[in-house]
Amino acid sequence: MVCEPKDTPDSRAPMNHPSAITPPPVHEDMVIALQKRRLHQILRAIVAAFLVACALSAFKGVWLTTAFEFGAVLLLLYALRLNQQDQLSRATGVMVTTLVLVLSGLMAMDEGLHDEAVLAFPGLLVFASMFSSRRLFLALLSLVLALFAAVYALGAGGVLTFAPQPQTIGRLVLLAVILLVTALFVWLLAGDLRRAMRQLETDKRALIDSHARIEVLAHRESLTHLPNRALAKDRLEQLISLSRRNQTMAAVMFLDLDNFKTVNDSLGHAAGDQLLCQVAQRLQECVRDSDTVARLAGDEFLLLLGDMADEEAIAATATKVMQRLGTVFNVNGLDIMATASLGVAVYPRDGVDMDMLLKNADLAMYRAKDAGRNAFRFFDPAMNESVVEHLHMASGLRAALGNGELRVHYQPQFDLRSGRIVGAEALLRWKHPNLGFIPPNKFIPVAERTGLINDVGAWVLETACREAQEWRTQGLGDLVVAVNVSPIQFRRDDIEREVGNALERCALPPSAIELELTESLLVADAQHVSAVLQRLRVLGVKFAIDDFGTGYSNLGYLQRFAVQRLKIDQSFVRNMGTSAHDEGIVRAIIEMAHCLQLEVVAEGIEDAVMLSKLQAFGCEFGQGFYWSPALPAAEFTAFVQKHHAATAA
Known part of the structure; x- marks a missing residue:
C-alpha cells in the first residue's frame, strides 16, 4: 500500500511502472512499414490516374501517347509488386524513374511547358520529400528544373514544335486527376506530420512525467512520500541558514517507534506499512x-x-508529537499502540551541520529508550562522553576475554535452617590492567549491546561448571552453582547446546547447575522460552527467577515455567530494618512462593537481624556479606573447607 502524499508539486508526480519513465522507442521497422503503406497508396493512385489518361488518349485516337501511358502503367504495376515484396527502395526508384521519363516524354510530344504533365511534377517532388533523402530530393528538383529549361530551349530553337490544344472536357478531367493525386500526396504527408506532432507532444508529456518521477525517487521515499535523507539534508541546510540569519534556533528530532517490529512480525509487512503511513500523517500534523x-x-x-x-517551543512540539502518537492507531480493524522514543539536537548548541546534529539527536533518542521509551530527551555533551566510554569499554572487553582479565567469583549460598553451605552464585568480574576491577553494572550492558555477552556468557558457564566439578573432587559436597543467563544469550538457538556441552566436558551432573533468569526474559518471549526450559528441565537443569519483585512479578509465568526458586532482590532485603513497606514485600513474596511450592533465596543479607527475620518468615536460603562477599575460586574453596571444619567441630 502507498500513503497519500501531501499536495505538493513533486508529490503529485505519477507513480507509474518504471516503463513509463522512458517513452517507448519508435522502431525502424515501424517507419518502414508506414513508408511501404504510403507507397502502396500512392502507386495505386498514380496507376489509376494513368489509366484515366490512357483512356482519354485512346478516346482521342492519340495512339502513341496511349502506348506511352500504358507502358507507364505496366512499370508502375511492377513497382507495386516490388513494394509488396518488401523491396521498398527498388519500388521507389522504379516509380520515380518511370514518372520522370513518362512526364518528360508527354511534355515533348504534346504541349511542352503548357502540357498538363507539368502539373504532376510538384506532386512528384512531394513524394520525393516523403520517401527520399535531402540529397535525392535536391537532385530531383535540379533535374526537373533542367528538364523545364531543356524543353524551353528545344521549343525556342525550333527543334520541337508544340501545338496548343483546345480546352475540352478530357483536358478538364486530366487536370482534375493530376490535382487529386497531388492532393493525396499532400494529405498523406500532412496526416503523417500531424501524427508525428501528436506523438512528439505525447513523448514530451511522458518525459516531463518521467522527470517528475525521477525527482520523487531521488528525494522522496516511495511508501509515505516523505522526504528522504538527501532532501532532508537540503531542507536542514536551508533551515540552518534561516536560523543563522534570524538569530533563532533549529531543531533536529530523531524518532524511532518503540514496538514496530512486534507489529511487523505479528500482523505482517502490509500492516506495518499502514502503521508507518499513519505515523507519517500524524507527524505532519504536528x-x-x-x-x-x-x-x-x-x-x-x-x-x-x-x-x-x-527550547520551550521545541519541547512543546516534542510533547505534541508524543501525545499525538500516544493515541491508538487502527490497522486492519485492530487498535494498536505505537509509542516512540524521540531525541532532540538543537542548532547551534549541539552542532552546525546535519551529520553532527543527526548523530547527537540519535544519541538522545537512545537515551530516551534507556529511560523507559515513550519519551523524548534533549542531547547533552555527557551523552557523547558516554558513547566514547562505551566504545572503549567494548574494545577493552573484547580484549579482556582473550587476555584472561575476566574472572568468576563465587558467593556462597546458605541453608538458613541448617546453616550449611548448599551452593554458590557465579558472579563475573573484570580486572582491567590499568583501571582495576570494573563494576559489572558498567560492562555487562556494554557486552549485551555489542553481542559480546554471548561469548562472555558461554565462558562463564564453562568456567562455573569446571569449578563445580573440582569442588566435588575436593570433597566439598554436592554444591549447586547458580549462573546468570542474559536474555540475549538465552534467545540464541544454541543455548541448549552450550549448556549440554559445558556439562559434558566438565563431567558435571545437570542437577549441579542452576540457571538464573530475569522476569523480563520470561515475559518477552514466553513461547520460545517455555520450549527451551522444558527441554533443559528434562536434562535435570534447575531454574531460578533472579531479582524477583523488581520486574513484572507475574504469577502466571511462575506456574507456566515451573521454576524451582525465587531470589528476592537485595534492595528489599537490605531495607527490611528501616522500611516496614519493604519488610511486608519480603514477607509477601515468601508466603506467595510457598503457596506455589517454590523455594526462596534472599540476597543481600548483611546482619543477624536480617537473618533472624528471614528465618522467622520461613525463607529457605540466603547469601550476602553477613557470611561472605563473592570470592575467587581458590578463596571460595578455602572458605567452604573452613566452614565445614567449624561445623564439624
Whole structure:
C-alpha cells in the first residue's frame, strides 16, 4: 500500500511502472512499414490516374501517347509488386524513374511547358520529400528544373514544335486527376506530420512525467512520500541558514517507534506499512508547513524545525508529537499502540551541520529508550562522553576475554535452617590492567549491546561448571552453582547446546547447575522460552527467577515455567530494618512462593537481624556479606573447607 502524499508539486508526480519513465522507442521497422503503406497508396493512385489518361488518349485516337501511358502503367504495376515484396527502395526508384521519363516524354510530344504533365511534377517532388533523402530530393528538383529549361530551349530553337490544344472536357478531367493525386500526396504527408506532432507532444508529456518521477525517487521515499535523507539534508541546510540569519534556533528530532517490529512480525509487512503511513500523517500534523518530516529508513523518522524562538517551543512540539502518537492507531480493524522514543539536537548548541546534529539527536533518542521509551530527551555533551566510554569499554572487553582479565567469583549460598553451605552464585568480574576491577553494572550492558555477552556468557558457564566439578573432587559436597543467563544469550538457538556441552566436558551432573533468569526474559518471549526450559528441565537443569519483585512479578509465568526458586532482590532485603513497606514485600513474596511450592533465596543479607527475620518468615536460603562477599575460586574453596571444619567441630 502507498500513503497519500501531501499536495505538493513533486508529490503529485505519477507513480507509474518504471516503463513509463522512458517513452517507448519508435522502431525502424515501424517507419518502414508506414513508408511501404504510403507507397502502396500512392502507386495505386498514380496507376489509376494513368489509366484515366490512357483512356482519354485512346478516346482521342492519340495512339502513341496511349502506348506511352500504358507502358507507364505496366512499370508502375511492377513497382507495386516490388513494394509488396518488401523491396521498398527498388519500388521507389522504379516509380520515380518511370514518372520522370513518362512526364518528360508527354511534355515533348504534346504541349511542352503548357502540357498538363507539368502539373504532376510538384506532386512528384512531394513524394520525393516523403520517401527520399535531402540529397535525392535536391537532385530531383535540379533535374526537373533542367528538364523545364531543356524543353524551353528545344521549343525556342525550333527543334520541337508544340501545338496548343483546345480546352475540352478530357483536358478538364486530366487536370482534375493530376490535382487529386497531388492532393493525396499532400494529405498523406500532412496526416503523417500531424501524427508525428501528436506523438512528439505525447513523448514530451511522458518525459516531463518521467522527470517528475525521477525527482520523487531521488528525494522522496516511495511508501509515505516523505522526504528522504538527501532532501532532508537540503531542507536542514536551508533551515540552518534561516536560523543563522534570524538569530533563532533549529531543531533536529530523531524518532524511532518503540514496538514496530512486534507489529511487523505479528500482523505482517502490509500492516506495518499502514502503521508507518499513519505515523507519517500524524507527524505532519504536528509541525508547521515550513518544517520538514522525513523518513530515513524502517521506523526511523526525522523532524526538522526551523526558526524556533527557544527550547520551550521545541519541547512543546516534542510533547505534541508524543501525545499525538500516544493515541491508538487502527490497522486492519485492530487498535494498536505505537509509542516512540524521540531525541532532540538543537542548532547551534549541539552542532552546525546535519551529520553532527543527526548523530547527537540519535544519541538522545537512545537515551530516551534507556529511560523507559515513550519519551523524548534533549542531547547533552555527557551523552557523547558516554558513547566514547562505551566504545572503549567494548574494545577493552573484547580484549579482556582473550587476555584472561575476566574472572568468576563465587558467593556462597546458605541453608538458613541448617546453616550449611548448599551452593554458590557465579558472579563475573573484570580486572582491567590499568583501571582495576570494573563494576559489572558498567560492562555487562556494554557486552549485551555489542553481542559480546554471548561469548562472555558461554565462558562463564564453562568456567562455573569446571569449578563445580573440582569442588566435588575436593570433597566439598554436592554444591549447586547458580549462573546468570542474559536474555540475549538465552534467545540464541544454541543455548541448549552450550549448556549440554559445558556439562559434558566438565563431567558435571545437570542437577549441579542452576540457571538464573530475569522476569523480563520470561515475559518477552514466553513461547520460545517455555520450549527451551522444558527441554533443559528434562536434562535435570534447575531454574531460578533472579531479582524477583523488581520486574513484572507475574504469577502466571511462575506456574507456566515451573521454576524451582525465587531470589528476592537485595534492595528489599537490605531495607527490611528501616522500611516496614519493604519488610511486608519480603514477607509477601515468601508466603506467595510457598503457596506455589517454590523455594526462596534472599540476597543481600548483611546482619543477624536480617537473618533472624528471614528465618522467622520461613525463607529457605540466603547469601550476602553477613557470611561472605563473592570470592575467587581458590578463596571460595578455602572458605567452604573452613566452614565445614567449624561445623564439624
